[in-house]
Amino acid sequence: MINMTENILVVKNLHKTYPGEIPLHVLKGVSFSIKEGEFVAIMGRSGSGKSTLLHQLSLLDNPDRGEIIVGNKELTALGEKEKTKYRLDSFGYVFQEYALLPEFTAIEAVSLPLILQHYPMKESRERARKMLELVQLGDRADHFPSEMSGGEQQRVAIARALINNPKILFADEPCANLDSETSRVILDLFRKLNKELNQTIIMVTHEPEEEEYVDRVIHMKDGILQ
């Protein structure tokens, strides 16, 4: 059952400036909300601030000002240790470049977040194997990233992002390095996970054809929402 009645994420007046000789004011007061179970795309031209916004929302970077509220918890005030724990327990990440560790097999990579949550090794592997089957990589569980295609690596990254049942799955241009056929497979998978698991997904993309997979598009231009 899809439940899209409650806001899972509320963003208020978010600002981010990168210091330098000429400071770069990338986010200029961004505010929006996302409902639980929504599949949202953040779109915009290169340099519009969409990736920066995703990095702030996912606690990979610290905004200068503003609020990020997930559930009833305001996250910007959290300390580094609390943010680390929050990322582990409540968020999942899919990066453009897969971000898999070369020394870890698919099943080890997917089970890693559970191991970090102190689940027993055996249980972690069993759950990771099921998650790999969900992304149709059950037969590639013991392969290393170097033995897999780009699409397969990205599906491993998705399985890793989902293994801890995250409140929100963040995807930063997940298809940018993939051909159109493989991109379609990944986007279909996102859509399926969104529909079947009611998984909230926030995805940054600049491909207009990916709009058809999402519930809503947030357009950005020059650091503000359009």
Place this chain on the structure above:
Amino acid sequence: MSKDFFIACWLSFKQTTRNNKKSVVMTILVVALLFINILFVSSMISGLISLVNGQLISYQYGNIVIEPNKDSANSIYIKQADKKLGEIRNVTGVVGAVKHYKSGALITFDHDKDGKDIKNGNWYLYSVEPSEEVKVLDMKSKIVAGRYLENGDRDKIVLGREISGDFGATFDMKSLGGAKPGDKVQVYYPNGISRKYEVAGIFATKNFLADAQAYVTNDEMEDILGQHDLADEIIVKTATTGDEDKYVLRIKNVVDEDLKYYPWSKYSGAMSTAITSFEFIKFIFYTIGLAVSGASIFIIIYINLLNQRKQIGILRAIGMKSKIIVTSYVIQAFFYGLMGVILGRFLMEYMILPYFIKHPFELPIGGVSLLIENRDTVRTILSMLAVSIVAGFIPSIQIVKKNILDSIFK
């Protein structure tokens, strides 16, 4: 904490065992070579010190020198020396004991037997009982020409190479200019007696002071001095070196005369200054070697870790605690350090040391082999492990303090 430590161990195990094998092997090999570098120089200097000390014991003083107590006794000799020798030889742990008469003497040599260009010099002449002497001092094995003395020899003398002036003598100017076995030398004693001796043999220990001595038999010397059953000194060889005080106490219990007892180290004289200098040089080399090795290990592990910056960023992004990451990289660095010192110790013990024992460095003072002292080994191992830990800790703590996005994308 224990679960986090287990995770750190698991992570470092996976990363180390699945890292590029060549890279792992090369890192361990370099650490091993650095370990050998430190230990090699200090072992060589220890070997040199050991050689010098060994020469003092083997060719001059044995382990203990017993002299008359000239302050409390009327005699300048040890009395009833033969009885005392018997008592000392029965002391547990005493390998042998011999008495010496010691006299200065003018030795002359007419090489061409024509009364011209007669070489001469003042030297120390010792008397020995040849059959017992070999149990205490090892001069017999250092004969390089002719033979050693035998019991009953009365007209024979054995010369050190510095007196002979041949066989690699280093102080030729003051020597007899090349006296060889079979040559006749004239010896003038302080009491006015003069004797002609045939050179029985030449010895060369490569210790200058030992090689500047000459030997005749006790029978001959007692005849010259007109004395009997006395001694200038008694030299004692013990089963172990370093326990001389213990043996002195045992000997004192059986010898009733008030004598002076000195361990060999008291006679090292100028050598002790040289040994102190060697020790200091060793300390300098050791410290520099440790600093260079420490810096090298640090750089190797640091570069290794910097190459894994992206991986560290990924681990942080998915929620791994910084302390797990740091611990895992410290464990990896410790592993490299540990494997390196184990390999280095193995190579040192089973390849380098046996080689240099078989093929010592031939220096003017003798063949110097390596002596690996446990103290140096333990200190080097601990130092290198400590450096490895620091080399793992500093870069990993720096990287986990960086912005996650910088670690992954820059």
